[in-house]
Amino acid sequence: MLEQAYLRPGDGAVAADWLLIETFGGARREPTVLAAGSSPKNMVSIRSVLGRGPFLFDVLGVIARVVDSHASVEARTNTGKRRVIAHPLLSYNALVHGAHVWVGPIEEEPPARDPAGAWHINLTQHVSSRSDDLLELYGTRPDKWQNEHDLAELFAYQRLQTNSDEAKALALIVNARVGAEHLATWTVNRDDGVRRAVHFACRCVEVKAPNGRVELVVRGITHDIGPAESVPAAPPPIPILLAQQVLAAEATPGRWRAIVDLRTMRLLKWLDNPMPGVAWTLSGPQRPAVHRGDLHSAVRLSNDLAASGRAEGILRLRAEDGGWMDVAVSAALMALDQHTTAALVTLTVPERGKVG
Structure with a gap:
C-alpha cells in the first residue's frame, strides 16, 4: 500500500517530503524508511512508500552512492524530469x-x-558514541561536546525520558544478538530546557575491529519529531510508571542503587544519583574498573546471583581520583x-572506607 499522505501525484509516486532512511546493515541489509517528514515509520520498505513508480531505483542508487562516498549526492532521475537529493547521517566513527532523501521537480x-x-x-x-548531529539535536553547546561515553551514561542526567519500553531497551543491551531491533518514542530534555519528542530506531550488528576481533555494535538514529507536548506518544514530564514511583520511594541516604549486567558486572543505569x-564515566581522568585483584570475587558474585537470586560481597572499584574504593x-x-x-x-561504603 502506498503512503498516500506523503506522496504527490505526477509522473509516478514521488515523496512530497524528506524520507529518513536507515542503512544499518547487518542481518537485515536492505535500507528501510524510518520517517516520512515528521511521521515515524517503523522500518517499512522503501518500495511501500515510493511504490512501483519510475523513481524507486533512482532512490536506491543514490542511497548506495551516499553509503560509498560518505557525502551528499544529487542526481537527476532516469526520466530527467526530477532530481533526487540525499544527505548522509554519519556516526562518530564516520560510517553512514x-x-x-528527497525526490522532487528540478526547479523546486x-x-x-x-x-x-x-x-x-x-x-x-x-562505550556509546554520539555524532555531532545528535549533540546538536540535544541542544548541547559546541564547547561542551563529548562524543564518547560509558554505556551507563545513556540513561544518566535526566536527558532521556524513557517510555514504558525502557526495560526492553535494556534487555536489548544485556541479551544482545545480531539482527535485534528496537524502535521507540521518548522525550529529550534538551540542554537549553526545551522538551522534544524523538523517535529512534536501532539494530544490533557484528563489526570486525582493526585487531580482528568481532564486536557487537548497536547502530541507531534519533529523529526529532516535534515538541514533546504535541506528540501523544512522548513520555510526560512526570514519571507515571508505578515501578518508577516505588523505586523513588525506596531511595535511602548512604545507599546507591543501580542496574548491572549480570554477565559482565558492568553498570547499565543508576536508579539514584551516582x-x-x-x-x-569516560569524562573523568580514570575509566570505570574493578580492581584486578577482585575480578575473581566479581565472578563469584555473579555466579552466586545467578544460582540463588541474591549475592553480597566487597569489591574495590576505581575512584575518580585514581585510587580504589572499597564498596x-x-x-538481587x-x-x-x-x-x-x-x-x-x-x-554502600564499608566502615574501613577508601583504600589505595
Missing part, C-alpha cells in the same frame, strides 16, 4: 547510518529537514523481560 527547493543524529553503542567495549567518588555490594536478580535478567545492585 542513514540518509535524508526541498523543505527543511528535521533534526536527526546517528549514534552507536559498542557493547563489547561498553555513588560519590566512583569513576563511572559493599548487595545484589531483576527481570527485564521474559527472557532477560539483570542485577539490581545496592552499593
Whole structure:
C-alpha cells in the first residue's frame, strides 16, 4: 500500500517530503524508511512508500552512492524530469547510518529537514558514541561536546525520558544478538530546557575491529519529531510508571542503587544519583574498573546471583581520583523481560572506607 499522505501525484509516486532512511546493515541489509517528514515509520520498505513508480531505483542508487562516498549526492532521475537529493547521517566513527532523501521537480527547493543524529553503542567495549548531529539535536553547546561515553551514561542526567519500553531497551543491551531491533518514542530534555519528542530506531550488528576481533555494535538514529507536548506518544514530564514511583520511594541516604549486567558486572543505569567518588564515566581522568585483584570475587558474585537470586560481597572499584574504593555490594536478580535478567545492585561504603 502506498503512503498516500506523503506522496504527490505526477509522473509516478514521488515523496512530497524528506524520507529518513536507515542503512544499518547487518542481518537485515536492505535500507528501510524510518520517517516520512515528521511521521515515524517503523522500518517499512522503501518500495511501500515510493511504490512501483519510475523513481524507486533512482532512490536506491543514490542511497548506495551516499553509503560509498560518505557525502551528499544529487542526481537527476532516469526520466530527467526530477532530481533526487540525499544527505548522509554519519556516526562518530564516520560510517553512514542513514540518509535524508528527497525526490522532487528540478526547479523546486526541498523543505527543511528535521533534526536527526546517528549514534552507536559498542557493547563489547561498553562505550556509546554520539555524532555531532545528535549533540546538536540535544541542544548541547559546541564547547561542551563529548562524543564518547560509558554505556551507563545513556540513561544518566535526566536527558532521556524513557517510555514504558525502557526495560526492553535494556534487555536489548544485556541479551544482545545480531539482527535485534528496537524502535521507540521518548522525550529529550534538551540542554537549553526545551522538551522534544524523538523517535529512534536501532539494530544490533557484528563489526570486525582493526585487531580482528568481532564486536557487537548497536547502530541507531534519533529523529526529532516535534515538541514533546504535541506528540501523544512522548513520555510526560512526570514519571507515571508505578515501578518508577516505588523505586523513588525506596531511595535511602548512604545507599546507591543501580542496574548491572549480570554477565559482565558492568553498570547499565543508576536508579539514584551516582555513588560519590566512583569513576563511572569516560569524562573523568580514570575509566570505570574493578580492581584486578577482585575480578575473581566479581565472578563469584555473579555466579552466586545467578544460582540463588541474591549475592553480597566487597569489591574495590576505581575512584575518580585514581585510587580504589572499597564498596559493599548487595545484589538481587531483576527481570527485564521474559527472557532477560539483570542485577539490581545496592552499593554502600564499608566502615574501613577508601583504600589505595
